[in-house]
Amino acid sequence: MITPNRYSVILGNLGNTCDRFLPTGYKESRPKEEMIRQAAEIPGIQGIELVGSWDITEANAREMKHTLSAAKLECVSIIPDLFSQKRWGNGSFSAKDPGTRREALEETRSVCRIALDIGCPLINLWLGQDGYDYPLTADYRRQRSDLMEGIRTVAAEYPGLRFALEYKPKEPRTHSFQARAADTLLMAVETGLPNVGVCIDVGHALMAGENVAESAVLLQHHEERLFHMHFNDNYRTWDDDMIVGSLHTVEYLELLHWLKETGYSGWYSMDQYPYREDGAAAVSESVAFLRSLEKLLTAGRQDEIRRLIASGDATRSTRWMRELLFGALS
Amino acid sequence: MITPNRYSVILGNLGNTCDRFLPTGYKESRPKEEMIRQAAEIPGIQGIELVGSWDITEANAREMKHTLSAAKLECVSIIPDLFSQKRWGNGSFSAKDPGTRREALEETRSVCRIALDIGCPLINLWLGQDGYDYPLTADYRRQRSDLMEGIRTVAAEYPGLRFALEYKPKEPRTHSFQARAADTLLMAVETGLPNVGVCIDVGHALMAGENVAESAVLLQHHEERLFHMHFNDNYRTWDDDMIVGSLHTVEYLELLHWLKETGYSGWYSMDQYPYREDGAAAVSESVAFLRSLEKLLTAGRQDEIRRLIASGDATRSTRWMRELLFGALS
Amino acid sequence: MITPNRYSVILGNLGNTCDRFLPTGYKESRPKEEMIRQAAEIPGIQGIELVGSWDITEANAREMKHTLSAAKLECVSIIPDLFSQKRWGNGSFSAKDPGTRREALEETRSVCRIALDIGCPLINLWLGQDGYDYPLTADYRRQRSDLMEGIRTVAAEYPGLRFALEYKPKEPRTHSFQARAADTLLMAVETGLPNVGVCIDVGHALMAGENVAESAVLLQHHEERLFHMHFNDNYRTWDDDMIVGSLHTVEYLELLHWLKETGYSGWYSMDQYPYREDGAAAVSESVAFLRSLEKLLTAGRQDEIRRLIASGDATRSTRWMRELLFGALS
Amino acid sequence: MITPNRYSVILGNLGNTCDRFLPTGYKESRPKEEMIRQAAEIPGIQGIELVGSWDITEANAREMKHTLSAAKLECVSIIPDLFSQKRWGNGSFSAKDPGTRREALEETRSVCRIALDIGCPLINLWLGQDGYDYPLTADYRRQRSDLMEGIRTVAAEYPGLRFALEYKPKEPRTHSFQARAADTLLMAVETGLPNVGVCIDVGHALMAGENVAESAVLLQHHEERLFHMHFNDNYRTWDDDMIVGSLHTVEYLELLHWLKETGYSGWYSMDQYPYREDGAAAVSESVAFLRSLEKLLTAGRQDEIRRLIASGDATRSTRWMRELLFGALS
Known part of the structure; x- marks a missing residue:
């Protein structure tokens, strides 16, 4: 039996998004309630990802839980x-300053408490600032080690939660410590804990x-x-x-x-920056694309794909894809 | 009235192709006659591109003309x-050695004579060696100027032929002088001649x-x-x-x-390196893809595209494309 | 006689700079007067670039002129x-909306009036929003043409000013219309005006x-x-x-x-985003680097470089550079 | 006490090198004896890397050993x-064909026997063909697993030898299975053997x-x-x-x-393709560059570098490097 995919979205996708030239963003900001309502109306969306402090805090956690449940x-x-x-x-x-490292632990523990409180099973760690910009400024040995220790500490304290490390090669730093799938997996394995894994953001992986x-x-x-x-698209650079x-x-x-x-049994979650587009429409379109592929991947077509892969014939695989996309067109 | 596209192929696509690790290529070489016959059998192919000295010389020009005509x-x-x-x-x-520059002129003139002789209207100049590899080794001013002069000289001598300059950012040099569309266009314009233009190789442009x-x-x-x-595909790097x-x-x-x-009224020509694939099959598949798109681009759909472009709404354009590709699928 | 280089800096380099994750920036903002004073103290800096509306308006132009002159x-x-x-x-x-195009003209005219008023000879046009993000959303023909017309209109009205078009391949759009040196030069030439040229931002060119x-x-x-x-550095992507x-x-x-x-007789202007660094120190270091190279490029060494280029011997050029950098070290 | 670096070169660097457009190469081929003699004359070179079947076979192993020893x-x-x-x-x-996989084992075992025979401690595995070119043609799960098994098998059979896996993101395939440092390390670790490690080719890593x-x-x-x-340089793409x-x-x-x-106590080995340069001169220059850096990295300067890294101040690190390179120049 095929289990249907579960789709979700990061709440902020539906709000305003800025870049370094226009800190106010290209659109107007919206109230969170409206964003949640919009998310709930997107065909296929069943889940939400929240950002700590932006969307949820220990103070508003119960209220947020209630709002989400009301929106199903x-x-x-x-x-x-x-x-x-x-x-x-x-x-x-990975900060060189031990005080900052302690604060990072505290911040993450707080989010873990919230997660347990509202029944959220996963902490997604995108450590965008943990990296470096220039040669001769980072201690690759010590800082990577501190990074691993921080993750291990908090993951060991909250064995009932799963921790997904989201890698990205650069931005906002010119180099991230968790940059690619394999180096991030190595760090997850190094913690020795079964509740530490990896989040693939498709755009980060393409980049x-x-x-x-x-x-x-x-x-x-x-x-x-x-x-x-996490799902989105880009030009690979x-x-x-x-x-x-x-x-x-x-x-x-x-x-x-x-x-x-x-x-894979996790969520298919949308993570976009629709700077100039209507957020709800852009996210809807993303989900619709993925659902088109899901529908297309019948048991029969997956068998065909297995045979294509087994044959390894590039021309045949390309033809199969072309006939799939264009065969029914007139 | 819509004019149908004309499809052609570079003859060598059907033969053996090598890389720097395997100079003998991954396949067996084939006789030219067989390659021409194979080309003629590819649905949609009406034309051939030849490489001077590899495929055609002043000595065998008439015979080649006859072979091609026999194959229609x-x-x-x-x-x-x-x-x-x-x-x-x-x-x-652009060689620094004036003797080499003269030889390049002679070689090109020879090809021009052949072209006139057999009724071929276009000389495609891919000047892959005209570039440089290291800093502090090229005279960007003088060598670019020599390059332009060479092209101008030969194009002025053969006003009945058209010269297409095929740009490519690198390979075999780390930098080519004719690297991108706009710089190559600038050089074409600089010749002051109407019979000098540009060839886009899609893969070079993506790269x-x-x-x-x-x-x-x-x-x-x-x-x-x-x-x-020239048509082919790649991963953009x-x-x-x-x-x-x-x-x-x-x-x-x-x-x-x-x-x-x-x-655009020129040819749609295939230019691939099917290192490990059957050449004829790989080229056939390329033509089939382009013909699928050609068929799809009816007057009605072109009007829709014009409206999408006029609206500039990214979500709408993405949805249109998705519905086109997946709408008819079950 | 060798004319010494003239160094300048974009005023904003000395202030706070933000990215899309931290719209408030990593540092504290500073008053403009302090930034100007800091600029004046950087060894070698003799000039300033200002951004319209951020730094200078028709209302404060005279006062700014006075402040700059006081700081020499x-x-x-x-x-x-x-x-x-x-x-x-x-x-x-290049906006599709004609009202926006008119506003762009008005905004630029206003800056031209300010420039004439305070004796600034150059308008630097970085048209970062003039581009597109998605396939099937931009009218490459019409919008490029509108872009050229806008520039031509204003440059024709202010023949006493020079207009430098600063190209950049992407950001904030995924594609800019003025993306590379040659396409931007083509547009400058297309205006038919001698007072339209190009600005190279070294980082944009590397990218x-x-x-x-x-x-x-x-x-x-x-x-x-x-x-x-414009000068800065990056990892080429x-x-x-x-x-x-x-x-x-x-x-x-x-x-x-x-x-x-x-x-080249224009300015050598610093254009950086020292997100996490002290702005004045980072700009000072940039100027110091360029002045080291300026000092190094004596008439004798330029002759050596001409000979290296004429020989085109990669090994010899590489050795020359190594001996230059490491030869004096112990 | 500081141990001096040991420098070596891949023998083929001194011969002719070809690309896909010029399978005969840009230079003349040389006898192996001459190449070995040239290598021995390069200041600093103490070791040689050989390619199986090109340079060394079970038949000529003893003779090669003798030739190398004669050249010290x-x-x-x-x-x-x-x-x-x-x-x-x-x-x-990783070939899908089990016969090919067996042949790969045999070929590698043969090289291992040669290595033991002549006292060479390391097998460097660059598995350039182990990858794929097109979507929907590779079995990422099964083929990576076969790859790991092959390496494990041979490394387990020859515990007295060390096996270095040399990764490279692409070429000759569009994607290699051993593509980056971390994924290759994961595979080395997965073998469970202490004699499997990784080779960094600097150019592959930059790419x-x-x-x-x-x-x-x-x-x-x-x-x-x-x-x-392995050492060489490139433009990062x-x-x-x-x-x-x-x-x-x-x-x-x-x-x-x-x-x-x-x-790190291994060799510093040169791996270049001096297509158009004199091979011995190009390799000499590479070694000279690395020796300049080695000389520069005194205990005192390494302490300074540690302090720069500890401070993490980008401006300070950049200044230190500039003063090092240009400080002594007049």
């Missing part, structure tokens, strides 16, 4: 805010030069450490955070095939 | 061999970070200087020379739309 | 703010995959259209806006050689 | 030829978007799995195989610092 939305993950405050400018868990399907297989091969997925499927087609089909093939 | 194939262009001989290792028209449709519009905007098109449409879909649709929109 | 600083250029307001979100001169020295030569070859230079010379060495030396060789 | 050169590693024969076109250890120093630290952090180093230090300066300094800091 699950809280899929919480993302601690370890990246958008000045105090994290030189890193959180890292990865074949996303292969990265997913790699993570699943190592004790099913693929804990979470930067995290453009565009509508899913606006650029890549066959790569997405192959990715979804392998996610099923390797038993 | 037009000779679409000849590509002078200014790149695969040791004497061009430091450049042809240069260009939006190929925009490059085509730019060239057509400047006195319709887009003289020729290197000239992988893959089957057309094996990776990019919407970009190809947009390109074909704009080629029609700007009145 | 020239106003080198003004950059109209056609990028950091919501109304430009879909473009300025575009250009050899910056070659781009400079290309622009100077076409009627000395290189009007202005993104506009990291780092300290000059923090990554590239030989490329900078070659660039400075060719700027002299081709008679 | 150690055989540093042997690289089995699992990449330059038609039979490996679809992979060696993969890695900070090479950080990759070295990562590998050393995991049980000192950095077994070998392709394996240009250029003279060491012709482009990168500070990155090389940082790398050499961390190699010492983490106790």
Whole structure:
């Protein structure tokens, strides 16, 4: 029996998004309640990801839980805010300053308490400030080690939660410590804890030069450490955070095939920056694209894909894809 | 009335292709006659491109003309061999050695005579060795000027032929002098001659970070200087020379739309390196992909595309493309 | 006789700079007067670039002129703010909305009046919003044409000012219309006006995959259209806006050689985003790097470089550079 | 006490090198004896790397051993030829065909016997054909697993030899299975054998978007799995195989610092493709560059570097580097 995919969205996708040239963003900000209502109305969306301090705090957690349940939305993950405050400018868990490292632990523990409180099973750690910008400024040995220790500490304290490490090669730093699938997996494994895994953000993986399907297989091969997925699209050189499927087609089909093939059972979560677009419309379109692929990947077509892969004939695979997309067109 | 596209192929695509690790290639070489016969059998192929000295010389020109006509194939262009001989290792028209520059002129004149002799209207100049590898080794001012002069000289001598300059950012040099659409157009314009234009190789343009449709519009905007098109696909960082449409879909649709929109009337020529694939099958698949798009681009759909472009709504354009590709699928 | 280089800085470099994750920036904002005072104290700095509306308006122009003169600083250029307001979100001169295009003209005219008023000779146009994000959303033909017309209109009205077009391949749009040296030069030439040229931002050129020295030569070859230079450094894939010379060495030396060789007589202006660094210190270091190269490029060494280039021997050029940098070390 | 670096070269660097456009290469081929003699004359070179079947076979092993000893050169590693024969076109250890996988084992065992026979301690495995080119053609799960098994099998059989896996993101395939430092390390660790490690080719790492120093630290952090180093330089997008230090300066300094800091005790081996340059001169220049850095990295300067890293001040680190390179110049 095929289990249907579960789709979710990061709440902020529906709000205003800014860039470094226009800190106020290109659109108007909206009240959170409206954003949640909009999310609930997107066909297919069943879950929400929240950012700590932006969307949820220990103070408003119960109220948020109530609001989400009223909208029939699950809280899929919480993302601690370890990246958008000045105090994290030189890193959180890997900061050279021990006080900052302690604060990062405290901040994450607080999010863990919230998660337990509202029944959210996953903490998604995007450690965007944990990296470096210039040569001869980072202690690759010590800082990576501190980073691992921080994650291990908090994950050991909260064995009932799962921690997904979201890698990204750069931005806001010119280099992130958790930059690619394999180095992040190595760190997850190094913690020695079964509740630490990896989140693939498809755009981050493309930007890292990865074949996303292969990265997913790699993570699943190592004790099913693929804990979470973020979806968006880009031109492969930067995290453009565009509508899913606006650029890549066959790569997405192959990715979804392998996610099923390797038993990925997590959420399919949208993570975009619709700077100039209507947020709800852009997210709806992303979900619609993924649902088109899901529908297309019948048991019969997955068998065909397995045979294509077994034959390894590039012309045949390309023809199959062309006939699939254009065969029914007149 | 819509004029149908004309499809052609570079003859060598059907033969053996090598890389730097396996100079003998991954396949067996085939006799030219067989390659021509195979080309003629590919559905949609009406023309052939030949490489000077590899495929055609003053000695065998008449015979080749006869062979092509017997196969009902037009000779679409000849590509002078200014790149695969040791004497061009430091450049042809831009070589620092004046003797080499003279030889490049002679070689090109010879190809021009052949072209006139057999009724081929276009010389495609891919000046792959004209560039440089290291800092502090090239005279960007003098060598670019010599390059332009060489092209001007020969194009002025053969006003009945058209010369298409095929740009590529790198390989075999780390930097080519004719690297991108706009710099190559500038050089074509600088000759002051109407019979010098540009050839877009789609893979070279992708590798240069260009939006190929925009490059085509730019060239057509400047006195319709887009003289020729080479088709293949790649991962945007290197000239992988893959089957057309094996990776990019919407970009190809947009390109074909704009080629029609700007009145491009040249050939749609396949230029691939099917290292490990059956050559004829790989080229057939490329043509089939382009013909699928051609069929899809009805007058009605082109009107829809014009409206999408006029509205500039990214979500709407993405939805249109998704519904086109997946709408008919069950 | 060798004319010494003139160094300047964009005023905002000394203030706070933000990114999309931390709109408030990593540092504290400073009063403009303090920033101007800091600029004046940087060894070698003689000029300032101002951004319209951020730094200078018709209302405060005279006061700013007075402040700059008191600090013995020239106003080198003004950059109209056609990028950091919501109304430009879909473009300025190339916006599909004619009202927005008219506003862009008005905004630029206002800056031109200010420039004439305070004796600033150059308008630097960075049209960051003039581009597009998704396939099938931009009218490459019409919008590029509108863009050129807008520039031509204002440049024709102010023949006493020079207009430098600053290209950049992407950001904030996924594609800019003025993306590379050659396409921007083509547009400058297309205006038919001698007072329209190009500004090279070194980081933008690196990000575009250009050899910056070659781009400079290309622009100077076409009627000395290189009007202005912005300096910073990056890892070649993104506009990291780092300290000059923090990554590239030989490329900078070659660039400075060719700027002299081709008679570039404009300013050497710093344009960085020292997100986490002390602004004045970071800019000082950039100027110090460029002055080290300037000092190094004696008439004798420029002769040596000419000989290296003439020989085209990669090993010899590499050895020369190594001996230069390491020869005196013990 | 500081141990001096040991420098070596891959023998083929001194011969002729070809690319896909000029299979005969740009230069003349030379006899192996002459190449060995040339290598021995390069100041600083003490070792040689040989390629199986090209340079050494079971038949000529003793003779080669004698020739090398006569030239006072150690055989540093042997690289089995699992990449330059038609039979490996679809992979060696990861080939879908079990017969090919067996042949790969046999070929490698043969090289191991030779290595034991002549006293060479290291097998360097560059599995360039083990990857894939197109979507929907590779079985990422099964083929990666076969690859690991092949390596484990042979490494278990020869516990007295060390096996270094040399990663590279692409070429000759569009994607390699051993693509980056971390994924290759994961596979080395997965074998469960202490004699399997990783070889960093600096150019491959740059092409993969890695900070090479950080990759070295990562590998050393995991049980000192950095077994070998190949040196060359490139423009970060392709394996240009250029003279060491012709482009990168500070990155090389940082790398050499961390190699010492983490106790790397392997060889510093040159791996270039001097297509158009005199091979011996190009390799000499590479060694000279690395020796300049080695000399520069005194205990005192390494202390300074540690302090710079501890402070993490980008401006200070950049200034230190500038003063080092330009401070002594007049």
